Amino acid sequence: MIEESTVQRALDVALARGGEFAEVFVEDKRSSSGRFDDGRIEELGSGRTRGAGIRVVVGEATGFAHTADLTNAGLAAAAEAAAAAARGGGAGTRVVALERRETSPQPVAERPEEVDKATKVDLLRRADEVARSSGDSIKQVSASYGDSRRRILVANSDGLLAADDQTRTMFVVGVVATGDGGMQTGRRSVGHTMGFELFDRYQVEDLARDAARQALTKLSARPAPSGALPVVIGPGGGGVLFHEACGHGLEADHIQKDVSVFAGRVGEQVASPLVTIVDDATMGNEWGTFAIDDEGTPAQRNVLIEDGVLTDYLWDGLRARKAGRPLSGNGRRQSYQHLPMVRMTNTYLANGESDPADILADTPHGVYIAHLGGGQVNTATGDFVFGMTEAYLIEDGRITEPLREGNLIGNGPRVLELIDAVGDDFAMGPPGTCGKDGQGVPVGDGVPTLRVTELTIGGTAA
Amino acid sequence: MSGDRDLLAIADGVLALAHDDEQVEVVVGRSSSTEVRAYRGEVEQFAAATAAGIGVRVVRDRRQGFAYAGTLDPDVLAETLAEARDNARFASPDEWLGLAEPDGVAVPDLDLYREGIDAVSTDAKIDLALALEAAVRASDPRITGVESADYADGIAETALASTAGIRVESRDASCYVSVACVAEDGDDTQTGYGFSVGRLPGELDVETAAADATRRATRLLGATKPASGRATIVLDPYVTAQLLGIIGGTLSGESVLKGRSLFADRLGEEVAAAAITLVDDPTNPLAYTASETDGEGLASRRNVLIDGGRLERFVHNAYTARRAGTTSTANAVRGLASTPGAGCRALSLVPGTATQEELLRQVGDGVLVSSVSGLHSGVNPVSGDFSTGAEGLRIAGGALGEPLREFTIGSTLQRMLAEVVAVGGDVEWLPMRAAGVSLVIGDVTLSGT
Numbered sequence: 050m051i052e053e054s055t056v057q058r059a060l061d062v063a064l065a066r067g068g069e070f071a072e073v074f075v076e077d078k079r080s081s082s083g084r085f086d087d088g089r090i091e092e093l094g095s096g097r098t099r100g101a102g103i104r105v106v107v108g109e110a111t112g113f114a115h116t117a118d119l120t121n122a123g124l125a126a127a128a129e130a131a132a133a134a135a136r137g138g139g140a141g142t143r144v145v146a147l148e149r150r151e152t153s154p155q156p157v158a159e160r161p162e163e164v165d166k167a168t169k170v171d172l173l174r175r176a177d178e179v180a181r182s183s184g185d186s187i188k189q190v191s192a193s194y195g196d197s198r199r200r201i202l203v204a205n206s207d208g209l210l211a212a213d214d215q216t217r218t219m220f221v222v223g224v225v226a227t228g229d230g231g232m233q234t235g236r237r238s239v240g241h242t243m244g245f246e247l248f249d250r251y252q253v254e255d256l257a258r259d260a261a262r263q264a265l266t267k268l269s270a271r272p273a274p275s276g277a278l279p280v281v282i283g284p285g286g287g288g289v290l291f292h293e294a295c296g297h298g299l300e301a302d303h304i305q306k307d308v309s310v311f312a313g314r315v316g317e318q319v320a321s322p323l324v325t326i327v328d329d330a331t332m333g334n335e336w337g338t339f340a341i342d343d344e345g346t347p348a349q350r351n352v353l354i355e356d357g358v359l360t361d362y363l364w365d366g367l368r369a370r371k372a373g374r375p376l377s378g379n380g381r382r383q384s385y386q387h388l389p390m391v392r393m394t395n396t397y398l399a400n401g402e403s404d405p406a407d408i409l410a411d412t413p414h415g416v417y418i419a420h421l422g423g424g425q426v427n428t429a430t431g432d433f434v435f436g437m438t439e440a441y442l443i444e445d446g447r448i449t450e451p452l453r454e455g456n457l458i459g460n461g462p463r464v465l466e467l468i469d470a471v472g473d474d475f476a477m478g479p480p481g482t483c484g485k486d487g488q489g490v491p492v493g494d495g496v497p498t499l500r501v502t503e504l505t506i507g508g509t510a511a
Numbered sequence: 512m513s514g515d516r517d518l519l520a521i522a523d524g525v526l527a528l529a530h531d532d533e534q535v536e537v538v539v540g541r542s543s544s545t546e547v548r549a550y551r552g553e554v555e556q557f558a559a560a561t562a563a564g565i566g567v568r569v570v571r572d573r574r575q576g577f578a579y580a581g582t583l584d585p586d587v588l589a590e591t592l593a594e595a596r597d598n599a600r601f602a603s604p605d606e607w608l609g610l611a612e613p614d615g616v617a618v619p620d621l622d623l624y625r626e627g628i629d630a631v632s633t634d635a636k637i638d639l640a641l642a643l644e645a646a647v648r649a650s651d652p653r654i655t656g657v658e659s660a661d662y663a664d665g666i667a668e669t670a671l672a673s674t675a676g677i678r679v680e681s682r683d684a685s686c687y688v689s690v691a692c693v694a695e696d697g698d699d700t701q702t703g704y705g706f707s708v709g710r711l712p713g714e715l716d717v718e719t720a721a722a723d724a725t726r727r728a729t730r731l732l733g734a735t736k737p738a739s740g741r742a743t744i745v746l747d748p749y750v751t752a753q754l755l756g757i758i759g760g761t762l763s764g765e766s767v768l769k770g771r772s773l774f775a776d777r778l779g780e781e782v783a784a785a786a787i788t789l790v791d792d793p794t795n796p797l798a799y800t801a802s803e804t805d806g807e808g809l810a811s812r813r814n815v816l817i818d819g820g821r822l823e824r825f826v827h828n829a830y831t832a833r834r835a836g837t838t839s840t841a842n843a844v845r846g847l848a849s850t851p852g853a854g855c856r857a858l859s860l861v862p863g864t865a866t867q868e869e870l871l872r873q874v875g876d877g878v879l880v881s882s883v884s885g886l887h888s889g890v891n892p893v894s895g896d897f898s899t900g901a902e903g904l905r906i907a908g909g910a911l912g913e914p915l916r917e918f919t920i921g922s923t924l925q926r927m928l929a930e931v932v933a934v935g936g937d938v939e940w941l942p943m944r945a946a947g948v949s950l951v952i953g954d955v956t957l958s959g960t
Contacts, residue, residue: 083601086769087768087769087770089602089603089605090601090602090603091575091602091603091605092575092576092577092598092602092850093576093577093598093599093601093602094576094577094578094579094598094849094850095577095578095579095594095595095598096578096579096580096581096848097579097580097581097582097587097591098564098580098581098582099581099582100581100582108553109550109551109553109555110553110554110555110556110557111555111556111557112556112557112558113556113557113558113559113560114558114559114560115560115562116561117562117563117581117582130559131559134557134558134559134633135557136554136557166597166598166600166601167601170601188770189769189770189771191769225770225771225893227770231773231894231895232770232771232773232893232894233893233894234891234893234894273898275739275919275921275956275957275958276739276958276959276960277960303658306550306656306657306658307655307656307693308656308658308693308702310700386560386562388556388558422888422889423885423887423888424885424888425884425885425887425888425900427702427884429656429658429693429700429701429702430700430701430702430916432884432900432902432916432917433884433900434884434885434888434889434899434900434919435885435888436885436887436888436889436898453894453896454889454891454894454896454898455889455896455898455919455921456885456888456889456898456899456900456919456921458885458900458917458918458919459917460917486659505736505917505918505919505958505959506919506958507889507898507899507900507919507920507921507958508898508921508956508958509898509921509922509923509956
């Protein structure tokens with residue numbers, strides 16, 4: 050991707066003003082996509098970006114510059130700009146000896162860039178056909194395919210030199226159904242850190258059928274209730290709850306600025322004893338999986354909450370160095386044009402011991418959520434909100450009528466305490482993009498069936 | 512950025528490689544930006560960046576293909592065209608496809624680039640971020656933390672040329688300061704934000720941004736969860752701007768043609784209360800997203816979308832217009848890495864005359880909504896279902912009362928538009944695609960305890 054000597058030279062320039070830490074991040078990303086909508090293949094697209102981001106740390110200050118020019122001169126200019134931005138006053142010469150670290154990128158069985166465009170297009174057509182044949186009320190179908198190959202190389206003044214080769218493939222089907230009560234939507238998406246073998250694992254026909262079923266079911270949905278109710282979340286359908294309600298609040302940047310409800314609480318019981326929450330970038334082929342993070346740290350499995358006790362936060366290099374503790378492999382960035390930050394990878398609530406059927410049967414009245422949508426949290430107060438994309442009423446311990454869409458709200462720390470049942474049917478959910486400070490990175494999440502004794506449902510029914 | 516290669520010349524160079532039997536559109540962009548973050552009186556981060564790229568669209572045999580590259584390296588330019596051409600082979604033919612044609616509307620001169628922005632010193636930018644952080648910290652003893660205090664600016668240059676005869680270039684600059692802070696009182700914690708936008712750093716109002724953030728955080732201290740019920744709500748200008756963004760999405764010609772707009776069959780009908788006149792006007796230089804041309808190089812223009820409650824028009828790009836049997840409203844929206852969609856560009860409501868205080872007096876009893884969360888997950892622009900998390904203050908006896916948190920507001924977009932009681936006169940231009948103004952909406956479901 051780039052000569053080691055070029056990277057070495059850039060590090061020398063970055064440190065010439067007395068920087069304490071310098072890093073060169075090189076990225077080469079190619080992507081391809083296809084979009085089917087309104088009965089036709091609208092477009093195929095291809096993209097390529099390539100460049101390097103250079104970071105210099107002096108005291109508490111970080112200087113950053115990036116360039117798409119990967120020549121010796123281009124990198125040196127960016128390194129000079131980053132060093133100047135960090136306002137390093139002194140002069141110094143440090144010799145960095147780079148040592149290449151072995152990494153194991155996720156295996157790819159079938160390279161997407163070697164698959165015919167016609168084969169990708171065919172997937173889209175098949176999804177459309179099956180979704181449309183699911184019922185006369187299906188009025189619109191869209192489907193998208195996407196793959197990307199992202200090669201990165203990280204070198205820093207600690208002598209680290211490490212690389213990764215990340216291939217991700219995804220597929221989405223969206224359906225609109227129209228009935229007497231207006232329009233409703235259904236959606237299924239799958240994505241993994243793997244190649245075109247994604248379609249050995251999933252048949253696009255199944256995804257299309259399921260998206261159509263979701264939209265058709267909601268046509269007869271009644272308004273969601275409003276007010277506080279018990280909520281049962283289905284397997285794989287609600288990992289975003291823990292991503293929002295607790296994950297963001299455990300990111301060390303929020304902790305160090307004391308803008309998290311979880312600051313200063315390591316070792317304390319912060320959740321029901323049924324709750325164990327893990328962030329794991331090593332899970333095979335998941336959407337948030339990688340070999341190294343975007344600072345070159347090997348992927349790790351980190352237990353954040355164990356049996357209800359807060360065990361640790363998530364760290365990137367800057368915050369770990371400041372706290373004098375080991376790295377956790379959570380320094381990630383959207384692209385070479387961005388500074389790394391503390392980010393989650395695959396975040397999940399671990400299996401419990403309850404039988405999912407018992408959890409439901411033991412809930413006289415409440416809401417069952419098969420799929421949650423996106424969410425948002427205020428880490429300082431812990432207040433969060435997320436959407437229900439597929440939900441049902443629970444009456445007398447049984448799932449009954451479908452509900453229209455609405456938001457759920459709650460408070461992170463309080464919800465963790467209100468979990469009174471966790472099932473043994475863990476599943477990962479759909480691929481997600483986590484946004485923070487304007488940067489998006491791929492993340493995964495998962496949950497078994499679980500119950501929260503009380504969440505506020507923002508419906509319109511009394 | 513002077514001295515660099517001329518962007519229009521680069522676009523012309525790629526166009527020269529077009530075959531006779533194809534239409535080609537080339538958009539070339541270059542930008543530079545600075546971001547400074549202050550923390551505890553020091554610079555925490557300083558990022559300086561330049562980026563450039565090219566997007567190429569090819570239409571051949573009524574099929575469209577697209578490719579982009581994040582560089583202007585000469586060897587990549589021809590490759591990008593070849594890739595777009597190859598992609599076109601796999602698309603379905605569509606008789607309405609094609610590039611935008613020149614329509615004779617003169618490109619307005621909006622003065623969006625001010626000489627001098629690239630002469631502003633690094634120190635002056637840093638000082639703005641530091642001053643902002645200091646102002647917030649000093650504003651109230653209950654302010655205990657500053658999550659971020661940022662200065663950011665950007666200069667963007669774009670050129671677009673096509674075989675259909677479009678040839679335009681533009682340049683604009685903008686900057687802003689923004690701050691997010693935390694207020695504490697006993698066990699209670701609340702957050703607030705403030706910002707100021709301009710085209711030159713001298714236009715930024717650091718004091719007002721700081722005071723807004725402090726007021727928003729401190730006035731929510733002690734907030735409790737309200738009881739569920741129905742209420743009249745007053746939206747703060749920033750919340751209204753977010754709502755307008757969603758409504759704008761439903762008026763996209765693309766959503767309408769594809770059966771994804773709840774307003775698809777309602778052109779010419781009353782879709783909102785008479786108080787609502789919604790305008791999309793990127794030619795207003797006060798709008799943060801003002802620009803001289805749209806994403807296909809057509810001259811920007813003012814479009815009235817809803818007039819006194821009546822749905823007047825949808826917004827179109829060249830493709831959606833051709834397919835709908837009308838002309839482009841110059842609403843092609845895009846980045847370098849995508850083909851143009853059809854969307855609103857700079858929305859605002861025609862304001863009334865009342866201040867927010869006067870509106871509160873008229874309302875008597877209700878809730879002032881100061882912020883909402885979960886808009887992207889809780890509002891379905893196809894069905895119109897609307898449900899978001901919210902916080903704010905009770906309105907009692909025509910004045911602001913106790914603070915409220917952790918409740919939701921629920922309705923449908925259709926119903927909210929119909930229930931608009933009044934539009935305030937307090938227009939705020941925000942760093943987004945829509946302007947804010949206080950808005951009174953009746954009969955919304957409040958969900959709390």
